[in-house]
Amino acid sequence: MTGTRDLPFPAAPAPEPRRLVLVTGMSGAGMSVALKALEDLGYESVDNLRLSLVPALVEQGEASRRPLAIVIDSRTRDFSADAFIDHIEALTAHPDLEVRLLFLDCGDEVLQRRFTETRRRHPLAVDRPVPDGIQRERALLNPLRERADVTVDTTHLSIHDLRRLLAGHFALDAQPALQVFITSFSFRLGLPREADLVFDVRFLTNPHWDPELRPMSGLDEPVAARVAGDPDFPAFFRNLTDLLRPLLPRYNQEGKSYLTIAVGCTGGRHRSVYVAERLAAWLRDLGVKVGLTHRDLERSGPRPG
Incomplete structure (x- = not known):
């Protein structure tokens, strides 16, 4: 010994x-x-x-x-x-x-x-x-x-x-991976103050001006098809995801545990709702933990969306 x-x-x-x-x-x-x-x-x-x-x-x-x-x-x-x-x-x-x-x-x-x-x-x-x-x-x-x-x-x-x-x-048991929270919103009702990144989609085709689509929202297939059918939408969404893809790991490296992304249109009912849904689906496909809400959907009514 x-x-x-x-x-x-x-x-x-x-x-x-x-x-x-x-x-x-x-x-x-x-x-x-x-x-x-x-x-x-x-x-x-x-x-x-x-x-x-x-x-x-x-x-x-x-x-x-x-x-x-x-x-x-x-x-x-x-x-x-x-x-x-x-x-x-x-x-x-x-x-x-x-x-x-x-x-x-x-x-x-x-x-x-x-x-x-x-x-x-x-x-x-x-x-x-x-x-x-x-x-x-x-x-x-x-x-x-x-x-x-x-x-x-x-x-x-x-x-x-x-x-x-x-x-x-x-959260005490939070994983080191970044968590993302996405919200759609109406510019008429103000910016979400908790947002880290804000994207304006008011340039896209507005379903509000179609009387048949006006009562619907971005959660409905006819509205989704109208927004996605805008000739500029594919390039916009590709550029948006190309922007976010390298940012997410960098936020994670810097120790940021939570990222809030806000997507806005005029009424918070059509375009922003659809884009927020698409963005959340894209992030989930990457394995990112995502929360999603539509802040002004219930308050917006049939306003320009």
């Missing part, structure tokens, strides 16, 4: 950093839904925690190393954007933590409607009109929005789409 003291022993692999997601954003933008979605993904969740208690909570969980999601927003008694950023920087410097800041945003009109419909008081406008509270909160939170690692605008998102987006960004 001589010489056993000199045998090299392999060092134990270092544990992966513990995941910590800090959630903030505009009141009414869906923070409760986001926290529940993260909890369903396997995170321990804590709502409305005071900033001063964050370090102690993180230290208490070191033994279990369970991923942690914390909502900290303007309801918190000692809330301050500057203090919040200071805490984020301190936590980020900890080698055993992987810290990400999620900011949930939403359009002012939609926020006001949500508060009106639920008859809730805005936390920053207890004795004032809701719009005053929204503007005050937006100014207060702007530094955090600029600092966020992930920003999600929920103005036009369903609860299902929000949960799917969060799963793409924060």
Whole structure:
């Protein structure tokens, strides 16, 4: 047994950093839904925690190393954007933590409607009109929005789409392969703020001007045939896929886990819906995990699409 003291022993692999997601954003933008979605993904969740208690909570969980999601927003008694950023920087410097800041945003009109419909008081406008509270909160939170690692605008998102987006960004068992989310949309109703890439297909033949096709959508075969029959469509779609093919592995190499591609037309009903469907099918044939939604299809009606 001589010489056993000199045998090299392999060092134990270092544990992966513990995941910590800090959630903030505009009141009414869906923070409760986001926290529940993260909890369903396997995170321990804590709502409305005071900033001063964050370090102690993180230290208490070191033994279990369970991923942690914390909502900290303007309801918190000692809330301050500057203090919040200071805490984020301190936590980020900890080698055993992987810290990400999620900011949930939403359009002012939609926020006001949500508060009106639920008859809730805005936390920053207890004795004032809701719009005053929204503007005050937006100014207060702007530094955090600029600092966020992930920003999600929920103005036009369903609860299902929000949960799917969060799963793409924060799933604990996510594979290293890039996940892609495709949405069609109407330019009349605004750009999807969460989009990484936006493609405008308003140059294609518009089925809206055919009375028989107008009530249909890009999901219907007659509309699909009309759009695909545009003389410029084959070259356009070939160029689009030629553009995306080399980009996807590069995004993956850079560590981007989720890519949102938006395809827009005038009404979000015909051309963009068909192109989004074709693009999703092409990506699936490549083995890419794809989510697909048509943001404005149900709202568009028989408008120019």
